[in-house]
Amino acid sequence: MNYFKAKILHLVPVFFLVTFASFMMLNLLPGDLVDAILLDEESSVPSAADRAALEKELNLDKPVIIRYFIWLGNMFQGDLGRSYINTQPVTEALALRIPVSLELMIMAQILAIGIAVPLGLISGYKAGQPIDRGISAGAFAVLAVPLFIMGTVLIWIFAIWWPILPSSGHTDFAKDAWGNIQGFILPALTIGLIEVPVLMRVLRTDLISTLQEDYIALAKSKGMSTRYILFNHALRPSSFTFITILGLQLGNLITGSIVVETLFSIPGVGKLLIDAVDARDEILVQGVITFVALVYVGVNLLVDLMYAVLDPRVAARGA
Amino acid sequence: MPADIAESQPLLEVIDLYTHFDTPRGVAHAVDGISFTLDRGRTLGVVGESGSGKSVLSRTIIDILSHDGSVLYRGKVMFEGRDLRELSQKEMREVRGREIAMVFQDPMSSLNPVKRIGKQITEVLVKRMGMNKASANLRAAELIDSVGIPDPEQQLKRYPMHLSGGMRQRVAIAIALAGEPKLLIADEPTTALDVTIQAQILDLLRKQQRERNMAVILITHNLGIVSGYTDDVAVMYAGKIVERCETQELMNRPRMPYTEALMKSAPLLSDPPHTRLDAIPGLPPNLLNVPDGCRFHERCRYATDRCLTELPDLTADGSSEHLYACWNPLEVKAEALS
Numbered sequence: 109m110n111y112f113k114a115k116i117l118h119l120v121p122v123f124f125l126v127t128f129a130s131f132m133m134l135n136l137l138p139g140d141l142v143d144a145i146l147l148d149e150e151s152s153v154p155s156a157a158d159r160a161a162l163e164k165e166l167n168l169d170k171p172v173i174i175r176y177f178i179w180l181g182n183m184f185q186g187d188l189g190r191s192y193i194n195t196q197p198v199t200e201a202l203a204l205r206i207p208v209s210l211e212l213m214i215m216a217q218i219l220a221i222g223i224a225v226p227l228g229l230i231s232g233y234k235a236g237q238p239i240d241r242g243i244s245a246g247a248f249a250v251l252a253v254p255l256f257i258m259g260t261v262l263i264w265i266f267a268i269w270w271p272i273l274p275s276s277g278h279t280d281f282a283k284d285a286w287g288n289i290q291g292f293i294l295p296a297l298t299i300g301l302i303e304v305p306v307l308m309r310v311l312r313t314d315l316i317s318t319l320q321e322d323y324i325a326l327a328k329s330k331g332m333s334t335r336y337i338l339f340n341h342a343l344r345p346s347s348f349t350f351i352t353i354l355g356l357q358l359g360n361l362i363t364g365s366i367v368v369e370t371l372f373s374i375p376g377v378g379k380l381l382i383d384a385v386d387a388r389d390e391i392l393v394q395g396v397i398t399f400v401a402l403v404y405v406g407v408n409l410l411v412d413l414m415y416a417v418l419d420p421r422v423a424a425r426g427a
Numbered sequence: 428m429p430a431d432i433a434e435s436q437p438l439l440e441v442i443d444l445y446t447h448f449d450t451p452r453g454v455a456h457a458v459d460g461i462s463f464t465l466d467r468g469r470t471l472g473v474v475g476e477s478g479s480g481k482s483v484l485s486r487t488i489i490d491i492l493s494h495d496g497s498v499l500y501r502g503k504v505m506f507e508g509r510d511l512r513e514l515s516q517k518e519m520r521e522v523r524g525r526e527i528a529m530v531f532q533d534p535m536s537s538l539n540p541v542k543r544i545g546k547q548i549t550e551v552l553v554k555r556m557g558m559n560k561a562s563a564n565l566r567a568a569e570l571i572d573s574v575g576i577p578d579p580e581q582q583l584k585r586y587p588m589h590l591s592g593g594m595r596q597r598v599a600i601a602i603a604l605a606g607e608p609k610l611l612i613a614d615e616p617t618t619a620l621d622v623t624i625q626a627q628i629l630d631l632l633r634k635q636q637r638e639r640n641m642a643v644i645l646i647t648h649n650l651g652i653v654s655g656y657t658d659d660v661a662v663m664y665a666g667k668i669v670e671r672c673e674t675q676e677l678m679n680r681p682r683m684p685y686t687e688a689l690m691k692s693a694p695l696l697s698d699p700p701h702t703r704l705d706a707i708p709g710l711p712p713n714l715l716n717v718p719d720g721c722r723f724h725e726r727c728r729y730a731t732d733r734c735l736t737e738l739p740d741l742t743a744d745g746s747s748e749h750l751y752a753c754w755n756p757l758e759v760k761a762e763a764l765s
């Protein structure tokens with residue numbers, strides 16, 4: 109397990125760097141937070157005393173470094189502060205939004221994998237043949253489409269032209285599970301489809317070289333069926349790049365969900381972030397970024413763990 | 428078919444077999460008109476330099492080369508009276524593993540690195556022999572035991588990387604034996620192994636073959652292995668068989684100059700130490716562009732004008748079973764004198 113200890117040690121500085129950098133950058137943003145809050149609350153120009161009181165309350169009178177460490181100390185106790193705007197604890201705001209974003213991303217990944225794996229297997233197995241060329245052409249076409257266009261096109265097709273799915277809004281899972289899932293299909297497909305071309309191409313490439321391996325010839329000589337060989341002998345050894353890309357794309361997934369949540373009016377973390385930025389709610393923005401960084405780091409760890417599960421040699425090598 | 432006919436019929440009869448690769452640079456004549464027969468329980472050695480088409484021949488027999496049009500086939504592979512080349516892919520799958528099995532050269536690469544050894548054996552037992560999981564596990568342990576690997580139950584849970592090369596090749600043999608094949612094709616099964624391990628693996632193959640009355644095609648480029656472990660031998664050169672007879676006959680009386688050159692270039696088990704070896708000068712012909720006449724003529728000491736233009740057929744002297752393809756065969760007498 110030394111392998112994972114080393115990995116974790118690598119990721120700790122990454123986490124600190126991200127939170128520190130974002131803290132500093134938010135601090136550099138133009139405009140005055142205190143003014144923004146006070147002007148929001150009352151229409152008259154705030155008095156100097158009011159300003160001083162609020163600055164003290166928000167620790168804004170202290171140097172930014174100190175504030176970072178105060179914030180950091182609180183964070184380790186699970187306190188990300190309260191929204192400057194509506195005093196809701198940041199953790200609470202996140203807790204409400206996380207399940208929504210999580211569901212969106214999981215569905216996006218499931219759709220991406222579910223579409224990319226069979227396509228990659230077929231085009232790798234039939235490399236150079238018409239079906240492979242067709243799939244590749246389609247993949248390149250999709251690759252050229254930006255996210256919001258993809259979303260708009262999907263809305264146009266499945267919500268307007270052939271209205272089978274909702275184009276916006278969110279239904280509570282507890283109230284209407286199917287309605288909830290339906291609401292996620294188009295946004296998840298939007299993100300998922302964008303990922304498919306790259307995933308499919310790397311699987312195809314790796315599969316082509318895997319199929320040259322002697323152990324595939326051996327599996328054939330054992331009389332195993334093509335389908336069995338593809339799924340049970342070739343897929344796993346061909347999926348290292350695939351998993352890596354899947355991990356790397358999680359960054360895109362997060363950015364993607366911000367766009368898509370806005371486009372489809374889905375109340376997830378991405379929408380929370382956009383709304384917080386709009387409202388200049390720095391502490392909330394910082395909280396969301398911290399959370400995203402944590403997720404990012406966690407995901408990286410998970411990807412490494414996946415390697416070890418996929419190929420026992422990786423874990424052995426690292427030990 | 429009556430039992431006596433089935434018994435007298437050869438197990439495998441390859442008739443005028445061609446396997447050509449249609450590559451962007453031209454057609455590679457990897458297997459170019461090969462015929463031979465193999466009886467039940469016998470061992471045929473196939474020997475030849477690298478690139479002579481031995482692996483392509485074995486992969487054509489068991490039919491694991493591509494069918495996407497890039498490989499051109501001709502000829503017959505009669506197995507127990509059926510032409511395997513006429514079978515559908517589905518029917519052929521029934522033959523693979525059950526009737527004909529294969530062991531590959533490098534056990535490092537022929538075992539799937541990400542699957543447990545047990546699974547690689549039991550999938551044959553479950554999918555091909557119709558066993559349930561429990562009995563397949565028991566049988567897999569028996570097989571592991573029978574190929575001389577200690578502690579069978581434990582081994583089943585391990586991955587190939589945990590085993591040495593020799594042990595892996597034993598596992599590969601256990602996999603091949605799992606389907607109780609009538610013919611085992613071993614494509615250079617010991618080339619990747621240490622010399623000391625080589626003999627163990629070959630002895631194991633011979634033991635299993637005798638116990639099961641299995642026929643074996645043993646591919647090698649080592650004439651020492653041929654002389655020690657085979658009944659018959661076919662010498663391949665540039666996609667063709669250039670000499671074929673019983674192994675003892677070949678070792679005593681080679682007729683084809685290429686065979687002689689191979690013998691001089693390879694250490695024999697019977698050689699005294701420090702015997703000088705003569706590497707065969709030159710390279711085998713490019714299979715994309717095979718020369719006219721005898722394919723060996725560019726490298727042959729005995730070549731005459733006829734050799735440059737006319738391709739010699741595989742023939743015998745009189746009623747002899749010793750076939751060779753040469754216009755100027757080595758004299759039996761001369762060989763005996765030297």
Ligand SMILES: Nc1ncnc2c1ncn2[C@@H]1O[C@H](COP(=O)(O)OP(=O)(O)OP(=O)(O)O)[C@@H](O)[C@H]1O
Nearest residue numbers: 448450455457476477478479480481482483484714
């Ligand atoms: N898939 C393929 N496409 C094109 N040419 C091929 C293909 N497979 C094999 N060949 C060619 O066929 C020829 C015979 O190859 P083969 O592997 O049968 O030789 P071999 O006798 O087994 O040699 P070695 O002793 O090195 O294993 C080689 O020249 C090789 O380049």
Ligand code: SF4
Nearest residue numbers: 721724727734753754
């Ligand atoms: S036919 Fe001629 S070139 Fe070929 S092996 Fe015989 S003597 Fe040599």
Ligand SMILES: [Mg+2]
Nearest residue numbers: 481482483614
């Ligand atoms: Mg070979």
